[in-house]
Amino acid sequence: MHIRRLQIQSLRSLDDVRIELESGLNLLIGPNGAGKSSVLEAVYLLSHGRSFRSGAREALIQRGRDGLSIFAEVSDTAERHHRLGLGRQGGRWQAHIDGEAGRNMGELVAHCAAICFEPGSHALIAGPAEERRRYLDWGVFHVEHTFLMHWRRYQRALRQRNATLRVQGRMLDASALEPWEAEMSRAGEAVESARRDYIDRLRPHLDQHLHALVPELGAVRLEYRRGWSEEQALGEALEQRRERDAMRGHTATGPHRADWHVVFEHAPQREHLSRGQEKLCALGCMLAQGSLYAESSGSWPIVCLDDLASELDQAHQRSVAAALASVQAQVLITGTDFVPALDGIDATLFHVEHGDVRRHPPT
């Protein structure tokens, strides 16, 4: 999969940016604050429907403007082309596919798959479980699109159960909870089964990519917790926890509490990893997800590596660049300077300065 043309309007410092990207390695070079990460952020917004940076969504919109828009022409391996658009105006997102407005975000992100490694990515290893669930669900969604429907049904029923628990407090009325629990149970078991299948398929890819990046940590094991006891059906677990959940005012068990970790032979606890190793593990997890995506769909997702040179040492930069060059992925790498580790690898260069992006040499 690759983006041939990218247009960005009023995203942070980027205004009226038009870039023709190559299907191989694209290198975006420029000083601090030039707008390099914002280019990757635009790709991420199209592929995830949210930014990889924390903060208010309105902060994405260029100061003084009332909306932003991103447009991309995307091609997949079957040489199918799609024109994708995403805009934000009046506090709402709007998705366009092939000129048709009003499409839902799930449809948009299904057409554009990108993985991104950026300075905040170590949160995948060291941060809250939410980061790891998002990672997992992104992958599951791209191999099984119906996952999103089950997940949304589950979340709707979860919100209703929580609201009922809060209204009822200690005066529990089981009949008001049962329909929501039945729905949570049906949708939640489907979510769990899709996640488990995905985890099983991901394991060999994780072995391969983590071994390549952090061989010193020894054999890796992926531990997955589904969010409720392995011995119980979800409906049973929810029923059993009604009183405790009512005291807390929310549902503390179910697939919305799932989590996973990678555990290494020579670093059995997360605290045994250095910050650099956390980053490498996060990168390994992303590349594993990319290669599983390629196995299922026939092509790699777009790979975005933000500020590669300051995140990884030279040897790791070289091995990542070489690995990606060998799998024919479209790669977007940013840096404040030319990345020496990419020497000898065919790359297209873009200069980024004051929100302006220019190909070098110009075509």
Ligand SMILES: Nc1ncnc2c1ncn2[C@@H]1O[C@H](COP(=O)(O)OP(=O)(O)OP(=O)(O)O)[C@@H](O)[C@H]1O
């Ligand atoms: N809403 C906004 N409106 C206008 N400018 C913004 C807005 N939000 C951020 N900016 C500016 O846009 C630029 C965004 O920079 P970005 O993070 O893309 O730069 P970068 O080239 O990746 O920098 P670095 O190398 O420092 O990471 C910064 O100059 C920032 O001050």
